[in-house]
Amino acid sequence: xxIGLLIIGNEILEGKISDANTRQLSLFLxxxxxxxxxxxxxxxxxxxxxLGLQTLFLICDVVVTSGGLGPTKDDLTKDAIASFxxxxxxxxxxxxxxxxxxxxxxxxxxxxxxxxxxFLPEGFVALENSTGFAPGLFTKxxxxxxxxxxxxxxxxxxxxxxxxxxxxxxxxxxSSELIESVTVRTKRTPEEKIFGEVDPILWDQLSDLGNVxxxxxxxxxxxxxxxxxxxxxxxxxxxxxxLAIFENSPLKPNIWQIGNLSLEEYIVGLANKKKITFxxxxxxxxxxxxxxxxxxxxxxxxxxxxxxxxAEAVKHKILNVEADTLKNHSAVSIQTAGEMSSGxxxxxxxxxxxxxxxxxxxxxGTPEKPVGTVCFGVTNNGRTQTYSAHFPGDREQxxxxxxxxxxxxxxxxxxxxx
Amino acid sequence: xxIGLLIIGNEILEGKISDANTRQLSLFLxxxxxxxxxxxxxxxxxxxxxLGLQTLFLICDVVVTSGGLGPTKDDLTKDAIASFxxxxxxxxxxxxxxxxxxxxxxxxxxxxxxxxxxFLPEGFVALENSTGFAPGLFTKxxxxxxxxxxxxxxxxxxxxxxxxxxxxxxxxxxSSELIESVTVRTKRTPEEKIFGEVDPILWDQLSDLGNVxxxxxxxxxxxxxxxxxxxxxxxxxxxxxxLAIFENSPLKPNIWQIGNLSLEEYIVGLANKKKITFxxxxxxxxxxxxxxxxxxxxxxxxxxxxxxxxAEAVKHKILNVEADTLKNHSAVSIQTAGEMSSGxxxxxxxxxxxxxxxxxxxxxGTPEKPVGTVCFGVTNNGRTQTYSAHFPGDREQxxxxxxxxxxxxxxxxxxxxx
Numbered sequence: 001x002x003i004g005l006l007i008i009g010n011e012i013l014e015g016k017i018s019d020a021n022t023r024q025l026s027l028f029l030x031x032x033x034x035x036x037x038x039x040x041x042x043x044x045x046x047x048x049x050x051l052g053l054q055t056l057f058l059i060c061d062v063v064v065t066s067g068g069l070g071p072t073k074d075d076l077t078k079d080a081i082a083s084f085x086x087x088x089x090x091x092x093x094x095x096x097x098x099x100x101x102x103x104x105x106x107x108x109x110x111x112x113x114x115x116x117x118x119f120l121p122e123g124f125v126a127l128e129n130s131t132g133f134a135p136g137l138f139t140k141x142x143x144x145x146x147x148x149x150x151x152x153x154x155x156x157x158x159x160x161x162x163x164x165x166x167x168x169x170x171x172x173x174x175s176s177e178l179i180e181s182v183t184v185r186t187k188r189t190p191e192e193k194i195f196g197e198v199d200p201i202l203w204d205q206l207s208d209l210g211n212v213x214x215x216x217x218x219x220x221x222x223x224x225x226x227x228x229x230x231x232x233x234x235x236x237x238x239x240x241x242x243l244a245i246f247e248n249s250p251l252k253p254n255i256w257q258i259g260n261l262s263l264e265e266y267i268v269g270l271a272n273k274k275k276i277t278f279x280x281x282x283x284x285x286x287x288x289x290x291x292x293x294x295x296x297x298x299x300x301x302x303x304x305x306x307x308x309x310x311a312e313a314v315k316h317k318i319l320n321v322e323a324d325t326l327k328n329h330s331a332v333s334i335q336t337a338g339e340m341s342s343g344x345x346x347x348x349x350x351x352x353x354x355x356x357x358x359x360x361x362x363x364x365g366t367p368e369k370p371v372g373t374v375c376f377g378v379t380n381n382g383r384t385q386t387y388s389a390h391f392p393g394d395r396e397q398x399x400x401x402x403x404x405x406x407x408x409x410x411x412x413x414x415x416x417x418x
Numbered sequence: 419x420x421i422g423l424l425i426i427g428n429e430i431l432e433g434k435i436s437d438a439n440t441r442q443l444s445l446f447l448x449x450x451x452x453x454x455x456x457x458x459x460x461x462x463x464x465x466x467x468x469l470g471l472q473t474l475f476l477i478c479d480v481v482v483t484s485g486g487l488g489p490t491k492d493d494l495t496k497d498a499i500a501s502f503x504x505x506x507x508x509x510x511x512x513x514x515x516x517x518x519x520x521x522x523x524x525x526x527x528x529x530x531x532x533x534x535x536x537f538l539p540e541g542f543v544a545l546e547n548s549t550g551f552a553p554g555l556f557t558k559x560x561x562x563x564x565x566x567x568x569x570x571x572x573x574x575x576x577x578x579x580x581x582x583x584x585x586x587x588x589x590x591x592x593s594s595e596l597i598e599s600v601t602v603r604t605k606r607t608p609e610e611k612i613f614g615e616v617d618p619i620l621w622d623q624l625s626d627l628g629n630v631x632x633x634x635x636x637x638x639x640x641x642x643x644x645x646x647x648x649x650x651x652x653x654x655x656x657x658x659x660x661l662a663i664f665e666n667s668p669l670k671p672n673i674w675q676i677g678n679l680s681l682e683e684y685i686v687g688l689a690n691k692k693k694i695t696f697x698x699x700x701x702x703x704x705x706x707x708x709x710x711x712x713x714x715x716x717x718x719x720x721x722x723x724x725x726x727x728x729a730e731a732v733k734h735k736i737l738n739v740e741a742d743t744l745k746n747h748s749a750v751s752i753q754t755a756g757e758m759s760s761g762x763x764x765x766x767x768x769x770x771x772x773x774x775x776x777x778x779x780x781x782x783g784t785p786e787k788p789v790g791t792v793c794f795g796v797t798n799n800g801r802t803q804t805y806s807a808h809f810p811g812d813r814e815q816x817x818x819x820x821x822x823x824x825x826x827x828x829x830x831x832x833x834x835x836x
Contacts, residue, residue: 286712
């Protein structure tokens with residue numbers, strides 16, 4: 001079964017927002033052992049929507065659209081689909097009832113029967129929208145399936161969760177072929193060095209077992225191997241072989257996870273398992289380390305808190321960094337970094353504290369300490385070590401890299417602590 | 419001139435990463451008064467790349483590709499383009515020289531002449547890549563233009579910055595038609611209420627002047643009007659009329675900006691202009707408010723710092739929240755919120771401090787205080803007010819909404835302070 005996504009929206013083509021629904025649909029399909037064939041973004045114009053439908057119906061069995069079902073006049077999806085399929089727009093009682101229910105759920109006044117939500121292209125089925133207002137749509141066309149949802153990511157996701165399976169499975173029963181991906185996440189070695197120097201035979205070895213991919217990430221590379229098998233036993237055998245290849249690879253010390261957890265998920269899982277409390281003394285990362293960690297449910301078990309000490313006075317006043325240290329070594333120095341992490345560790349009684357102080361730019365760099373310079377303090381159980389580094393990038397990239405490096409230090413401390 | 423983007427990469431169709439290059443290209447084109455026609459994502463397979471090229475060459479004058487130029491074996495773009503155009507892959511001295519220069523820039527060992535970077539489809543020009551390793555590519559095909567860049571967003575951006583204009587402008591001189599967009603950013607009223615109740619004639623009034631769009635944002639709506647004119651004078655007249663419509667609209671109190679700055683950019687600009695210092699006492703937002711503010715260059719002028727007080731002990735110990743307050747009212751209460759903001763304000767001597775304490779879930783909710791409950795403390799010049807609210811959403815959505823509400827409080831305090 002080939003599945004294509006048509007994203008309808010000027011706001012995406014004009015760069016006002018980024019498309020989030022391709023990724024949502026991909027991850028949703030992966031759970032069902034299905035793959036997204038292609039994703040196409042077109043503008044809110046009838047001709048563009050027609051062209052998109054034409055392209056996708058040519059190569060796909062199931063076309064999913066996102067966007068353009070809303071109540072404002074730039075929402076053209078229903079009209080464009082109707083004209084593409086040569087169907088009329090008709091009043092639909094079930095669509096009316098769904099819209100009515102949605103309004104009640106949000107305690108919003110009654111929707112009138114002349115509201116756009118109550119009209120559908122002929123032959124379409126209205127679908128409940130459990131998270132928003134606009135009903136979804138479904139129809140069959142020349143033996144193919146067309147499923148339309150709202151563009152708001154949350155609403156699009158609920159269309160998938162609530163309706164996709166039920167509708168699609170009737171026509172396309174699950175394949176008996178098993179598909180599984182093994183992801184090996186590595187740190188601190190660039191892609192080309194991995195396959196060129198560290199382990200030049202790795203790619204070919206893995207290719208004998210499945211489809212290999214390499215994805216550079218922040219300060220690391222994810223190596224993926226997609227395995228296919230006809231029985232669970234065969235799959236297990238293949239997975240064992242993949243893992244054995246990595247176990248014996250010179251790349252092994254760089255592997256920090258075999259699996260799909262994000263770095264922050266992995267850290268929170270490990271800290272909670274070992275019951276090790278931690279926190280951050282953040283300067284140039286400005287709260288990003290803490291934000292990333294607190295995105296993970298359950299982080300409150302071991303993450304105690306952080307201080308974002310942007311101003312020097314805050315470094316001194318809350319974190320107890322000596323005025324002399326700031327004066328003699330400056331705020332971006334291993335001395336300040338060390339006092340920041342040990343200061344916070346004493347203040348909040350966290351076992352591990354990582355501090356980050358650096359220059360995210362664009363202003364503030366000097367020839368000795370250019371933008372991108374960063375110092376880390378790592379306090380674990382009262383003992384403090386410091387590190388310094390220099391990274392390339394603009395302000396947002398630097399914040400991300402600084403935070404990634406800090407999280408890798410945290411991970412390494414968690415790994416060696418008990 | 420019609421421009422299309424072909425994004426080549428399994429990692430995007432499999433949901434491992436989100437596409438960032440559509441947005442980059444859109445924003446780049448906007449600066450040049452150009453528009454992106456469509457954006458298509460295909461997998462790293464020769465047949466899929468062929469189909470993508472075929473589709474885009476059908477409707478576009480300029481096709482830009484991103485991805486698949488790297489050094490690993492899943493990078494197929496050059497081979498697929500060569501076979502699509504019926505061209506051979508040949509050794510290119512200029513491509514070799516560009517790759518060599520790139521390696522020197524990164525202090526990486528010399529690239530050999532048999533490296534994939536040194537080969538191009540026949541008739542292609544190699545383009546310097548000022549931020550990465552893989553040279554970009556350019557050729558003409560049946561009077562149309564094909565420009566290929568690396569998928570890494572930073573490298574793709576440098577392809578545009580360094581080469582797009584020079585190459586494209588030779589064939590397509592700038593249009594004399596002026597295009598400008600006015601964006602009016604509103605808060606705290608949903609889209610449908612704006613156009614249905616608050617100002618039902620707004621859309622039609624604006625439509626007489628240009629192309630209207632409505633984009634729901636976090637806790638607000640951006641209304642855009644795209645204006646076209648043949649002279650600067652005509653454009654000025656149209657802009658004046660648009661602004662007059664909003665000036666006289668009942669929506670006016672909800673407008674927080676006429677322009678394209680993000681909320682955090684707008685806040686930092688205003689705080690720096692008024693020289694008003696501020697900080698956050700963050701609990702459930704976990705550092706996100708601080709992270710958003712510190713993404714903005716120049717934020718260090720007035721943003722002093724924050725405390726992420728995730729654990730109750732940190733609220734008590736650093737922010738001076740009374741143990742009795744935590745015990746009698748709990749951590750998620752307007753009492754705790756008020757003591758958090760006033761405590762931090764005294765500690766770091768910031769004029770304005772906003773505190774946020776709430777339940778981001780998924781665990782921790784009760785019937786009285788369900789997940790989504792949030793309390794805010796707003797301390798301005800020593801005076802503290804508190805607010806509470808309830809928002810829908812999952813953990814990440816809630817963190818974002820909580821932070822957005824906090825930033826709106828900060829904005830309102832900045833607006834009324836001098």
